[in-house]
Amino acid sequence: METADSLDAPRLLPLGDAAWTVEFGARIDPALHGRVLGLLAAAERLREEDTFAGIVDLVPTFRSLTVCYDPRRCDGERLGEALLSLARTAGAVRRDGRRWRLPVCFDDEFAPDLEDLAQTKGLTREAVIERLLATRFRVYMIGFMPGFPYMGGLPEALEMPRLKSPRKSVPARSLAVAGAMCAVYPWESPGGWRLLGRTPVPLFSARDEAAPSLLSSGDQVNWRAVGRDEFTQLEAAAQSGRLARGSLLAEGEPS
């Protein structure tokens, strides 16, 4: 009964007087995320109404949608009621988004935690890489820092908790895993995820006004292993603006 409730009854939680969080559950689960995306689509239509023009941001996460509003331009209570009613009726949406095939290099220098993860899991290094490459990851949300994709789908055989003591500095574009999640750090930053490789592709570009973040919620990502030479070439191409994002889409590649 409780399970059914937590699956079916969305909760409206106040995040101060300028945001609501509508929560569908507490888990990482494609079904929950489908409902988040369903409410997102409904909320996008809602903000076109004059009454709710004060909505300023819609932030989907694994399991909830946060709706930020300007309290001077939008009646928070009415907005909350409208969101809860939409959350009950909107249903799930499967947003398959774009399919990416992104290069990753597994050189030792880029993958300080690969050996340790392999040993802990009783796998060879090659077997870990093979499983990563065989997985289609799903982007649940972008958050933590600009362009940082939280991707689900990591095989259970590769699941490990975060490092007990986070690194002070994780190099930019590191491919990292934690729990059942996979991500890429778009920027150099502190971080506790385990580093298994590096991509030459920038995950974020403020100059791209229309879509500064490469990935968005609902996108799918397959990794493609590249050697150090190709990594360096792609990195140079990206830095000089010659790497077209379209070339990274799976559709753009011969199968």
Place this chain on the structure above:
Amino acid sequence: MNGLVEVSDPGLGNSIQDLGRIGYRHMGIAVSGCLDPLLARCANALVGNPAGCACIEVRAAGPALTVRQGRVRAALAGNLSATLARHGGGEEEDVPPWQSVSLDPGDELRVGFAAGGTAYVAIAGGFATPLQLGSRSTYRRAEIGDPIAFGMRIPCAALAHGGKHEYSADPWRHDEGPVRVMLGPQDDHFTPQAVAGLLDGDYTVTAQSDRMGMRLEGPALAHRTPALADIVSDGTTLGAIQVPGNGQPIILLADCQTAGGYPKIATVISADLPRLAQMRPGQAIRFQAVDARQARQALQALETRWNWWAYGIVHGLPGAEVNKDWRAGWPLYQDGWCQDE
């Protein structure tokens, strides 16, 4: 003709900020913007700007600005003063806050140290650096916005006539008393004693505070179970008070991450967010819980009080046209950015 100022000393801890970058949080991009939008609005009003114009936010040693072109009007708001070195030489003039000053080409405004938490330098027309994703706010974590650097030239407005009619006003005073919060979104992750503890306890602002967040120190707030100290990441916002496993609260500020994995026991209401910008390490902070209606009333009361403050701005030119823009209410978020010339 436009005005032009050059950064002759970048100072320390300064950044260009406006009312923030709205509508990009789903891409992980922080809102940024002035930590104290109310004080920035005061500075803007003192040079006749609407609230959306970009200011220089001063958190430590202020910058020095030299006018290169046009007659330029500037003003300071907050616990901050400056000196003015005129082009022709002579003694430096003191420039106190809460009044505008007009500068000619060659004049240098040397902004001092921000003695309070956060202060602002405004300039007529705003610091018109390039817009990035709809805002001029600096967000260093994502290399968005130009850092203030030696020799940087920033366009602004030039005054149409050379009269020395300055604006002045009484200092703005923030509300006092406990910082008001609304409980949630994850107050149910905490013991009842922890919720009571947040509202009864004395917390101290620590030195581990920046534009992303402010760490507090005080009675530890216990989660109902250790497992409830972590959540599957959900949305955050400025003012949210997150509590990691050690029980010490962190208040998220303008540059905060857009999602996070710590439960949030409560969220500071909009009306009290600007006050957080003025808190310094070592200062005591207390909280009080309010409901949505009280939060709305507090925001309305604050806007009314700000409008009264703005009506008190004295202009040296009798019968001068009143700039209506900045009397239209306090836009935390506003669509009308300072227009590009």
